[in-house]
Amino acid sequence: MQRLIVTLDGPAGSGKSTVARMLADRLGVEFLDTGAMYRGLTAKALDRGINPAEEGYAVVGLARNCDIRFDFGHSPPRLFIGSQDMTERLRDQHVTAHVSDVAALAGVRQVLVDAQRKVGAEHPRLVTEGRDQGSVVFPNADVKFYLDARAAVRAQRRADQIRASGRHADLEAIRDAIVARDHKDSTRADGPLICPEDAQRIDTSEMTLDEVVDLLERRVREAVEATA
Template identity: 65%
Template sequence: MQDLIVTLDGPAGSGKSTVARVLAQRLGLEFLDTGAMYRGITAMAIARGVDVHTETHLVNELVRHCEIGFDWATDPPRLHVRGQDLTGRLRDDDVTGGVSAVARLPAVREVMVREQQRIGREHPRLVTEGRDQGSVVFPGAAAKFFLEASPAVRAQRRADQMRAAGRRVDVERIREQITARDAADASRSVAPLICPEDAERIDTSEMQLDEVLDLLTARVRALPGGGPRATS
């Protein structure tokens, strides 16, 4: 079976995780949520009493000795850090507020990129989403997409997800967090958020989920190796 890596990059709240997960299902590929990995490290650091904004040396030490991976038997795969299932913590406010500080650390990104590339070798038919997948982690990917939307739209989508999970929502606070995350991701010195030159840029602000999925599905199925295991 021919290898097939599909990357979806874009800013926070652009719908990458949802699109990537469903796209993988449609195409019969596996799904990698790289943002969950950074959030998992953040959640673990917070649980250990580390201030991720000021005690960066402790975050660096934690990630160097941290076993992080996914349970691929579940859909979507659940995240485990040092044997703990932290999936339920990943969208909590304290994790959301700290993940940019963690993700900008060169030592953290070095470990995460290495682990993501390892996953790509072990799961070579993969849809992977994040902020540097097409630019840094998988520059030779067969298909690259960059999803974007306005901050207001992204905030509302994130709020809807949280309400569906039974959580309290402050849409304005979510919008502020998203705007701050955009600035942090675009300005960091290591692997900043960019649209790869060979990626297709897609503004999803006025698109429904199925429209985005239909477009990406057609693009990937047109590629060599993009169709044999595809499902409807």
């Protein structure tokens, strides 16, 4: 089986998860949502009464001592921590509010980067998305993309996503949170959000979802043909 690792990095609300899932379906490969791992761990920490901003040591201990895995029998894969399915918790607002604090912890990143590389070894035909996939986790990926969009556009997309699930969305608060998270993610000491030098940067601000997926699919297939 020929290996094909495609990475999608980018800031919060840039559509990475949806695009990566659709791209994986188009290419007939598997999909890894690494942000779900950080969000699932955040939810688990909050359930335990841990404040990630003040008790980072406790979050690191939790990461080291719990089994974080995906069930690839579902599409998209469902995230489990131990025997608990955390999938429906991942977009909770209180999880979103704390996930950057969790993602900034070097000890957490070490555990989850190792887990992500293990997934890549077990599933060598994979589209994986996150904030450090092409820069840290899979530096030798076959094709790398960096998706971006204006903060206002990303906020509107996230608000639409929340409203589609039947929940209230405060657009201004979402935009402020996205800007704050951009700053946290790009300035953290370990695995900061950057555009890898060899990644193709795509501004999706004026593109529809299908247009983005069409473009990425075409470029992946061109890259595969060029190396065949």
